[in-house]
Amino acid sequence: MEFVSQRRIAHRGAVVLAALCACLCSLLAAGGAAARDDTHTSTRVTGITVYAASSLTDVFPKIDSGPKYSFGASSTLAAQITQGAPADVFASANTTIPAQLFAKQLVQKPVVFTRNRLVLVVPTSNPAGIRSVYDLKKSGVKLVIAAPAVPVGSYTLQVLKQMGLTSVLSNVVSRESDVRSVLSKVALGEADAGFVYSTDARTVPGKVRVFKIPAWAQPKVTYALAVVSASGNKAAAQRFIKEVLSKAGQKKMIAAGFLPFPKAKSGR
Amino acid sequence: MRKALLAFLYFLAAAAALAFLALPILAIFVHVPPGRLIDQLSNPVVTDALIVSFKTTLIAQALILLFGTPTAYLLASRRFPGRSLCVTLVELPLVLPPAVAGIGLLAAFGRAGLLGSSLSAAGITIPFTQTAVTIAVAFVASPLYIRQAIAAFEAIDPNLVAASRTLGAGPARTFFRVILPLSRGGLAAGEALAFARGLGEFGATIMFAGSLQKVTQTLPLAIYAEFEVNFDVTLAISALLVLISAAVLISLKLTSLWQPSEQISPSRFARLSWS
Numbered sequence: 001m002e003f004v005s006q007r008r009i010a011h012r013g014a015v016v017l018a019a020l021c022a023c024l025c026s027l028l029a030a031g032g033a034a035a036r037d038d039t040h041t042s043t044r045v046t047g048i049t050v051y052a053a054s055s056l057t058d059v060f061p062k063i064d065s066g067p068k069y070s071f072g073a074s075s076t077l078a079a080q081i082t083q084g085a086p087a088d089v090f091a092s093a094n095t096t097i098p099a100q101l102f103a104k105q106l107v108q109k110p111v112v113f114t115r116n117r118l119v120l121v122v123p124t125s126n127p128a129g130i131r132s133v134y135d136l137k138k139s140g141v142k143l144v145i146a147a148p149a150v151p152v153g154s155y156t157l158q159v160l161k162q163m164g165l166t167s168v169l170s171n172v173v174s175r176e177s178d179v180r181s182v183l184s185k186v187a188l189g190e191a192d193a194g195f196v197y198s199t200d201a202r203t204v205p206g207k208v209r210v211f212k213i214p215a216w217a218q219p220k221v222t223y224a225l226a227v228v229s230a231s232g233n234k235a236a237a238q239r240f241i242k243e244v245l246s247k248a249g250q251k252k253m254i255a256a257g258f259l260p261f262p263k264a265k266s267g268r
Numbered sequence: 269m270r271k272a273l274l275a276f277l278y279f280l281a282a283a284a285a286l287a288f289l290a291l292p293i294l295a296i297f298v299h300v301p302p303g304r305l306i307d308q309l310s311n312p313v314v315t316d317a318l319i320v321s322f323k324t325t326l327i328a329q330a331l332i333l334l335f336g337t338p339t340a341y342l343l344a345s346r347r348f349p350g351r352s353l354c355v356t357l358v359e360l361p362l363v364l365p366p367a368v369a370g371i372g373l374l375a376a377f378g379r380a381g382l383l384g385s386s387l388s389a390a391g392i393t394i395p396f397t398q399t400a401v402t403i404a405v406a407f408v409a410s411p412l413y414i415r416q417a418i419a420a421f422e423a424i425d426p427n428l429v430a431a432s433r434t435l436g437a438g439p440a441r442t443f444f445r446v447i448l449p450l451s452r453g454g455l456a457a458g459e460a461l462a463f464a465r466g467l468g469e470f471g472a473t474i475m476f477a478g479s480l481q482k483v484t485q486t487l488p489l490a491i492y493a494e495f496e497v498n499f500d501v502t503l504a505i506s507a508l509l510v511l512i513s514a515a516v517l518i519s520l521k522l523t524s525l526w527q528p529s530e531q532i533s534p535s536r537f538a539r540l541s542w543s
Contacts, residue, residue: 073496075496075497076495076496078496079495079496079499127379142393142396144478147479147493149493149496149497172480173396173478173480173483174396174477174478174479174480174484175478175479175480175481175493176478176479177474177479177492177493181474185478188374188378188380189378189379189380190374190378190379190380190395190396191396
């Protein structure tokens with residue numbers, strides 16, 4: 001084997017590193033260009049940060065591509081806001097969490113902006129042979145749900161209680177930290193079943209099969225959003241909320257599978 | 269004048285670094301009065317997480333020592349084609365983001381995974397079990413031990429090994445009576461790092477094993493789950509982890525495993541430090 005000098009090796013290393021950087025830069029540029037082409041007629045409120053529930057990941061940027069978004073479990077986001085995270089708007093998948101923050105004067109008065117539906121999803125291969133929510137009682141079914149503090153987790157517990165299926169909880173193999181983690185585990189085929197929102201199931205067509213939950217067992221899944229009290233740009237935050245509540249914004253939400261909410265009466 | 273300024277900046281930088289490292293740790297204890305910490309230790313979330321963490325970490329460390337030591341010795345003592353590739357492979361989990369490690373483990377051992385699909389046909393599923401936690405911990409922590417072990421083995425004077433062989437000791441006896449004792453400082457240091465890394469593992473665990481109290485919820489996963497529910501419990505678990513890590517570090521330092529590195533390093537400050 002011929003002797004290769006240290007300088008030659010270092011030189012080769014530098015060339016490889018430079019080539020990697022060049023590839024990475026071109027990938028980022030291409031990705032950036034593609035993203036920039038994506039501005040249809042969406043309006044843009046800039047200079048604000050919106051903390052929103054994971055289920056809003058796809059629809060909110062369609063309504064307005066301007067704000068900086070941070071998506072996650074509503075409970076996690078609320079805890080971050082309590083610890084001083086720099087959010088201007090907080091959008092939650094339930095009304096309880098914004099009400100708690102409002103009681104602590106961390107947000108202004110919350111406003112309902114949409115509703116959703118809970119569904120049962122299984123992988124397309126359906127390894128456990130599930131045909132309805134009642135089949136979850138079969139032993140050995142790997143059920144994945146969200147932690148009870150997460151809105152979708154508490155909705156799941158409500159559904160199971162309504163249907164008299166709390167025994168099914170012994171089949172739970174994991175309590176995930178947000179709804180998209182539940183969806184991923186099912187879509188990957190690792191879990192046999194999971195409870196997510198119908199809007200989430202639509203984001204992975206072909207990977208999951210959806211089973212409806214009977215209407216009498218559906219919990220009231222109501223989303224609310226509010227301006228964060230510590231926001232430095234309340235005017236823009238209000239503009240964003242107006243956009244979501246506007247006819248155009250609501251059309252985009254319905255198109256994504258969310259449900260219209262009844263017009264606000266007094267004493268909400 | 270210039271010398272004084274440089275000296276000042278030098279100590280300022282060191283002081284800033286030390287303060288930066290100490291502040292978060294001190295802050296945890298300032299937030300939690302010791303009475304409340306002891307109170308929280310009886311919380312089932314904390315005790316269950318403690319048991320899961322310890323069981324999985326200890327088994328993972330045993331596997332790392334069992335398989336990692338011969339691997340490190342092979343890579344340290346022999347030169348063969350593809351050796352540098354092997355070393356890079358062994359070091360790869362170190363630079364891999366834990367979430368990527370989790371995805372990789374799913375892709376390998378998941379139900380539809382490379383190895384997992386044959387395992388699940390045989391009735392063995394790994395995701396969502398305590399075994400999955402052990403595998404995740406072993407995967408992310410092993411490079412820390414193996415790298416340190418390779419360095420420790422490479423630092424051994426080959427003349428001592430040769431002398432042992434010429435005096436009639438077989439390869440196995442040489443390994444256990446000469447090589448291991450000589451490298452014990454480095455091996456213990458590597459094991460301390462691997463233990464700490466394993467105890468704190470989060471990303472790969474939550475991806476591959478999920479999170480369920482009593483089964484797969486380790487201490488870091490419990491912190492994450494309790495963060496939005498009960499910040500007091502979060503602080504208590506954090507304080508607990510700090511104490512455990514400190515205890516491991518201190519006990520490893522105090523045992524005679526530490527080799528006085530004055531035997532190896534000519535620096536006059538190299539007393540009881542890792543070799």
